[in-house]
Amino acid sequence: xxxxxxxxxxxxxxxxxxxxxxxxxxxxxxxxxxxxxxxxxxxxxxxxxxxxxxxxxxxxxxxxxxxxxxxxxxxxxxxxxxxxxxxxxxxxxxxxxxxxxxxxxxxxxxxxxxxxxxxxxxxxxxxxxxxxxxxxxxxxxxxxxxxxxxxxxxxxxxxxxxxxxxxxxxxxxxxxxxxxxxxxxxxxxxxxxxxxxxxxxxxxxxxxxxxxxxxxxxxxxxxxxxxxxxxxxxxxxxxxxxxxxxxxxxxxxxxxxxxxxxxxxxxxxxxxxxxxxxxxxxxxxxxxxxxxxxxxxxxxxxxxxxxxxxxxxxxxxxxxxxxxxxxxxxxxxxxxxxxxxxxxxxxxxxxxxxxxxxxxxxxxxxxxxxxxxxxxxxxxxxxxxxxxxxxxxxxxxxxxxxxxxxxxxxxxxxxxxxxxxxxxxxxxxxxxxxxxxxxxxxxxxxxxxxxxxxxxxxxxxxxxxxxxxxxxxxxxxxxxxxxxxxxxxxxxxxxxxxxxxxxxxxxxxxxxxxxxxxxxxxxxxxxxxxx
Amino acid sequence: xxxxxxxxxxxxxxxxxxxxxxxxxxxxxxxxxxxxxxxxxxxxxxxxxxxxxxxxxxxxxxxxxxxxxxxxxxxxxxxxxxxxxxxxxxxxxxxxxxxxxxxxxxxxxxxxxxxxxxxxxxxxxxxxxxxxxxxxxxxxxxxxxxxxxxxxxxxxxxxxxxxxxxxxxxxxxxxxxxxxxxxxxxxxxxxxxxxxxxxxxxxxxxxxxxxxxxxxxxxxxxxxxxxxxxxxxxxxxxxxxxxxxxxxxxxxxxxxxxxxxxxxxxxxxxxxxxxxxxxxxxxxxxxxxxxxxxxxxxxxxxxxxxxxxxxxxxxxxxxxxxxxxxxxxxxxxxxxxxxxxxxxxxxxxxxxxxxxxxxxxxxxxxxxxxxxxxxxxxxxxxxxxxxxxxxxxxxxxxxxxxxxxxxxxxxxxxxxxxxxxxxxxxx
Numbered sequence: 001x002x003x004x005x006x007x008x009x010x011x012x013x014x015x016x017x018x019x020x021x022x023x024x025x026x027x028x029x030x031x032x033x034x035x036x037x038x039x040x041x042x043x044x045x046x047x048x049x050x051x052x053x054x055x056x057x058x059x060x061x062x063x064x065x066x067x068x069x070x071x072x073x074x075x076x077x078x079x080x081x082x083x084x085x086x087x088x089x090x091x092x093x094x095x096x097x098x099x100x101x102x103x104x105x106x107x108x109x110x111x112x113x114x115x116x117x118x119x120x121x122x123x124x125x126x127x128x129x130x131x132x133x134x135x136x137x138x139x140x141x142x143x144x145x146x147x148x149x150x151x152x153x154x155x156x157x158x159x160x161x162x163x164x165x166x167x168x169x170x171x172x173x174x175x176x177x178x179x180x181x182x183x184x185x186x187x188x189x190x191x192x193x194x195x196x197x198x199x200x201x202x203x204x205x206x207x208x209x210x211x212x213x214x215x216x217x218x219x220x221x222x223x224x225x226x227x228x229x230x231x232x233x234x235x236x237x238x239x240x241x242x243x244x245x246x247x248x249x250x251x252x253x254x255x256x257x258x259x260x261x262x263x264x265x266x267x268x269x270x271x272x273x274x275x276x277x278x279x280x281x282x283x284x285x286x287x288x289x290x291x292x293x294x295x296x297x298x299x300x301x302x303x304x305x306x307x308x309x310x311x312x313x314x315x316x317x318x319x320x321x322x323x324x325x326x327x328x329x330x331x332x333x334x335x336x337x338x339x340x341x342x343x344x345x346x347x348x349x350x351x352x353x354x355x356x357x358x359x360x361x362x363x364x365x366x367x368x369x370x371x372x373x374x375x376x377x378x379x380x381x382x383x384x385x386x387x388x389x390x391x392x393x394x395x396x397x398x399x400x401x402x403x404x405x406x407x408x409x410x411x412x413x414x415x416x417x418x419x420x421x422x423x424x425x426x427x428x429x430x431x432x433x434x435x436x437x438x439x440x441x442x443x444x445x446x447x448x449x450x451x452x453x454x455x456x457x458x459x460x461x462x463x464x465x466x467x468x469x470x471x472x473x474x475x476x477x478x479x480x481x482x483x484x485x486x487x488x489x490x491x492x493x494x495x496x497x498x499x500x501x502x503x504x505x506x507x508x509x510x511x512x513x514x515x516x517x518x519x520x521x522x523x524x525x526x527x528x529x530x531x
Numbered sequence: 532x533x534x535x536x537x538x539x540x541x542x543x544x545x546x547x548x549x550x551x552x553x554x555x556x557x558x559x560x561x562x563x564x565x566x567x568x569x570x571x572x573x574x575x576x577x578x579x580x581x582x583x584x585x586x587x588x589x590x591x592x593x594x595x596x597x598x599x600x601x602x603x604x605x606x607x608x609x610x611x612x613x614x615x616x617x618x619x620x621x622x623x624x625x626x627x628x629x630x631x632x633x634x635x636x637x638x639x640x641x642x643x644x645x646x647x648x649x650x651x652x653x654x655x656x657x658x659x660x661x662x663x664x665x666x667x668x669x670x671x672x673x674x675x676x677x678x679x680x681x682x683x684x685x686x687x688x689x690x691x692x693x694x695x696x697x698x699x700x701x702x703x704x705x706x707x708x709x710x711x712x713x714x715x716x717x718x719x720x721x722x723x724x725x726x727x728x729x730x731x732x733x734x735x736x737x738x739x740x741x742x743x744x745x746x747x748x749x750x751x752x753x754x755x756x757x758x759x760x761x762x763x764x765x766x767x768x769x770x771x772x773x774x775x776x777x778x779x780x781x782x783x784x785x786x787x788x789x790x791x792x793x794x795x796x797x798x799x800x801x802x803x804x805x806x807x808x809x810x811x812x813x814x815x816x817x818x819x820x821x822x823x824x825x826x827x828x829x830x831x832x833x834x835x836x837x838x839x840x841x842x843x844x845x846x847x848x849x850x851x852x853x854x855x856x857x858x859x860x861x862x863x864x865x866x867x868x869x870x871x872x873x874x875x876x877x878x879x880x881x882x883x884x885x886x887x888x889x890x891x892x893x894x895x896x897x898x899x900x901x902x903x904x905x906x907x908x909x910x911x912x913x914x915x916x917x918x919x920x921x922x923x924x925x926x927x928x929x930x931x932x933x934x935x936x937x938x939x940x941x942x943x944x945x946x947x948x949x950x951x952x953x954x955x956x957x958x
Contacts, residue, residue, distance in 0.1 A: 035680025036561075037557070041909045125611045
């Protein structure tokens, strides 16, 4: 068992639902207990869809367990077929459904429905949402595009002279973080390059569309967590190359343009010359100088984390002090990225571990998921969301891509917003006792009357250490005691960097055998670590 | 997919009321959802679900839009090795509970909440709770109940939770009668009822659930209890096992329901009818006045209620009798004939009632009827709005102060608001 306060991903059948709900003409029959229909709300409320997800649940109850739950499944599948008349159907079980071992795949095959029925076997106690989405998409692509595969050993025919290059966009699903607008942004970018989109899948496609995937010249993989497995298969069977660069950030978008242009055999130069993002100038403008070296911790799915770290470090000038992901399948990508910034990669789906890690690092900004917003509230650190899981406010009405040049504009605004603005930061460092602009108050542009004093810092005499911080201090066996005047001096250090200063000073005292930390020790440590 | 129309005797009146019983796909929450409000009501309690990632995902999808510095619920997610019996589930549970209580020493009451997976593999949480209670006594009390979807629907989670609390309640040593009000209500509503009972001379009055586990109400043979919620079948039975007596009453929704509910207590405590009228009259008149506005808006409108919380029948009674709405269909996930008897007597005799659900068939009936207002869950609300129907999402009725005189017009407003809104929006 694992104690889970918050989970970064849902169960794998939710991934399958994301694929089915993104598509049209596909129905999902799910063997699941009463209550699992909560997942419909993810789509109708969080993403605000105007239709019910194309999912029929068997919703068995305790009294059914004594009877024939297999028959219940067959009736549900038959009714779903007759009512919705889908082009294809996927069948599977949720976590409880899998415990009763009715074999939905076998049952559905035996029913002789006149449409493709694809069994999706999802190990609910081992795997999670993204894996479920990837597996479902892969099985769908195999089953539907498979029949039109060229004979093994044959080569891709050359594109007809004069024909525009065509690609598929792979990966966007229902309930994806900004998938809606990323697709618009990237489709427009491809259009500028003279590249047509053959099929965008799973989101927006039908089973019939999936049978045409092989007609494209290459594949654009926007979300590897969902599409890499399908893209690799298409590469193997249809010899379609696929893109590796994720166009999040200005540099990454430019690389993506070059990569796509090379695959399509078109000239990237005009598009590169004519288009860019305002992020570049905003970042160079002097008001952004104070952003230099701000310590940032980044967590989320691997794709968004790797992209965010690059933007943070190279395009905004933050200092990346930690990166991590909950996508164990993509641990390698994170470990490689961590080397670039000389930090320890954190690969975990344990919220408590992420919380402890952040508490120890004392970042000035956290870029993470909805879950890191909880942590940041507890620790009193500014936070912006860069990756799923997210809640309703991150499915905005306005155009808000993360990808492409407009995506970079959105990112600049979103990340800088929670930070205290430059003038306020300067004045706070100079004058501590203002009745309105107090130590640790929420930046004044972020609203009225809220105290940022985090919940765990409620103890009056000791404004600093969070539970996690004290435990780390204990772990590092710091014996040094703070003298009263040093403690007072520490409080003159601006709120958002004070935790870091405390930790550095204690480390310095520990390493130099200082028993009592005085004002002198504090400044010795400051000099020692300022390099 | 099976539908049978049954005659059902509603005691003690001899009205035979046809009730459609339907089974098929149910679009309802499981009982785990009760945690979303119970964790706020009992402030020093923590809810640990023993289940799968699905269970964890359900609760955070429902409650995670709020940003928690210290959440008061969590899930012990079962893994492959727990199912394969490779690890002793009890040892694992002990480890998790210890980890949790170390992190959160402020927890005084811990509920181990069963789920579908834990019920299917027959993990005995009640024994685990007993064992853990012994090792963490006296600081922490540990109880268990099931919120699984296979056994409970939405608000039944509260029933199961409160039922698990009843054996823990101290015995009431009093010789004279005391009143216990059962079912969680908003704090402000409780306070109003406390003042009302005081003015009537009824007392002592206690509430279940309490706001804090340190102030558990007491119960005994002289306890008379009033159900404030219609979904408390098991809790009522447990209280009766402790010797308490249920006062027969409709539920305190609307002016009529509140008056009858209070009168039931007044009668049981031998309160003079003149005093009762004197105390309740000003509040009744005030509530009636406040309802007038909404009567204009809602009278004659046709309403269809999908099953959700078991509040549907009392709501339908209020909406039809006090606001003049026409009931097209009243769905309920479960109908407790005895607890709802007073309500059923008040409903118009031809009201179509459905117990259970086959959601696709029910949607067909709803589309055919084209009601003015549909009360349904959030899985259906936006899709129906997109089809041009006006909906009132049902869950809000569990999260809003709706009981008592002062809330009667607020309750009416909840139903009027979507209609007003639809009329107001031009684009």
